[in-house]
Amino acid sequence: MCRAHATVRELLGALVSESQExxxxxxxxxxxxxxxxxxxxxxTLLIVLEPYYKSLETGRRISELAQELKxxxxxxxxxxxxxxxDESAIREFAGxxxxxxxxxxxxxxxxxxxxxxxASPVDEAPNSPAVQAVLRLAxxx
Amino acid sequence: MGGxxxxxxxxxSGILARSLGRRYGRVIAxxxxxxxxxxxTLGIPPSQLQFLPTLxxxxxxxxxxxxxxxxxxxxxxxxxxxxxxxxxxxxGVRLMVLGRVDHAGAG
Numbered sequence: 001m002c003r004a005h006a007t008v009r010e011l012l013g014a015l016v017s018e019s020q021e022x023x024x025x026x027x028x029x030x031x032x033x034x035x036x037x038x039x040x041x042x043x044t045l046l047i048v049l050e051p052y053y054k055s056l057e058t059g060r061r062i063s064e065l066a067q068e069l070k071x072x073x074x075x076x077x078x079x080x081x082x083x084x085x086d087e088s089a090i091r092e093f094a095g096x097x098x099x100x101x102x103x104x105x106x107x108x109x110x111x112x113x114x115x116x117x118x119a120s121p122v123d124e125a126p127n128s129p130a131v132q133a134v135l136r137l138a139x140x141x
Numbered sequence: 142m143g144g145x146x147x148x149x150x151x152x153x154s155g156i157l158a159r160s161l162g163r164r165y166g167r168v169i170a171x172x173x174x175x176x177x178x179x180x181x182t183l184g185i186p187p188s189q190l191q192f193l194p195t196l197x198x199x200x201x202x203x204x205x206x207x208x209x210x211x212x213x214x215x216x217x218x219x220x221x222x223x224x225x226x227x228x229x230x231x232x233g234v235r236l237m238v239l240g241r242v243d244h245a246g247a248g
Contacts, residue, residue: 007200008173008239010215011222015169019219022161025171026154026179029146038173039143048144048153058145066143079149111152120184121152122159123231134153138160 005036013041030058034065044073044141046102049094051078051086056093063099075102077137082107103137105130155182162232169223170230172238180238183230194226195240 008025015021025042027033039045045066049059059076066074076099078090087104094101110128114121121131142154151174158170172179180190200222203211215222227235 003198003201004175004239006213007196007198008171010201010213011171011196011219011237014215014219014222015171021169021219021223022165022167023169023171024154024158024161025142025173026151027143028174029144029148029150033143033173046142046153046157048142048148048150050145050148055145055148062143077153079153105149105153111149115152115181118181118187120155120159120182120231122156123184130152131156134156135160137153138157138164141161 005033005038008033009036009038009040012039016041016043031061031065034062034069037069039066039071040069042071044075045071046075046077047099048079049076049090049099050080051082051089056090059099060093060097063097075100077102078104080107081105102140103133105133105137151179152182155179155184158183158234159230159232162230162234165233167233167235169227170234170236172236175239177238177240180228180230180236183234183236185228185230185236189228193228193236193238195238196222196226198240 015023047059047062076094106129108128108130110125111121111130114124142150144150162168201213202216205211227237230236
């Protein structure tokens with residue numbers, strides 16, 4: 001048993017299933033979480049997709065593993081979108097692999113600037129396009 | 142929230158948690174990354190980072206079941222875990238940090 005994965009898995013089970021707490025989990029990057037069943041208790045999985053091959057391919061594999069874990073809702077969130085071509089590349093990939101898209105978050109210097117000053121983009125740049133896109137995502141979940 | 146490293150998972154998780162906190166009054170944010178940095182995106186000041194509580198490594202216990210099997214469960218109630226090991230962030234967000242875990246040999 002990997003204790004780190006097991007801890008997150010059991011904590012999520014307790015928070016979500018037993019206590020019905022609204023919970024947002026920033027999972028460890030990559031696939032290992034999913035092969036260990038860490039997120040099996042979540043009801044919605046958001047997969048962040050960037051418009052380049054490795055990111056999309058990772059997203060596709062996560063989506064497949066999420067289906068094996070029977071996660072009820074799996075949605076794509078495109079991030080760091082620079083152009084209409086980026087957006088359509090992601091739409092095309094998501095469509096080909098049955099990933100429903102929930103949001104398109106633009107590339108936004110305000111995020112980098114907030115990171116650089118050690119602050120939350122919500123406080124530092126509440127009106128920036130990227131923050132606004134995530135706020136809209138929150139409203140539709 | 143899942144995705145490849147560097148995809149912006151943490152940034153989106155943080156903004157989403159703050160937004161859901163505003164909307165619903167309370168939300169738990171779990172930093173499940175072994176290199177945790179969700180705190181800053183939630184608006185916790187950098188000066189507080191080194192004092193953030195993390196979840197203890199022995200949060201789980203083995204419980205014997207019928208037939209000689211065991212199962213794992215949390216040692217504490219979720220309320221206790223949230224109160225003892227959580228950190229408050231703006232907009233009603235309560236952050237739980239898994240902490241830095243050495244994965245080598247832990248599998």
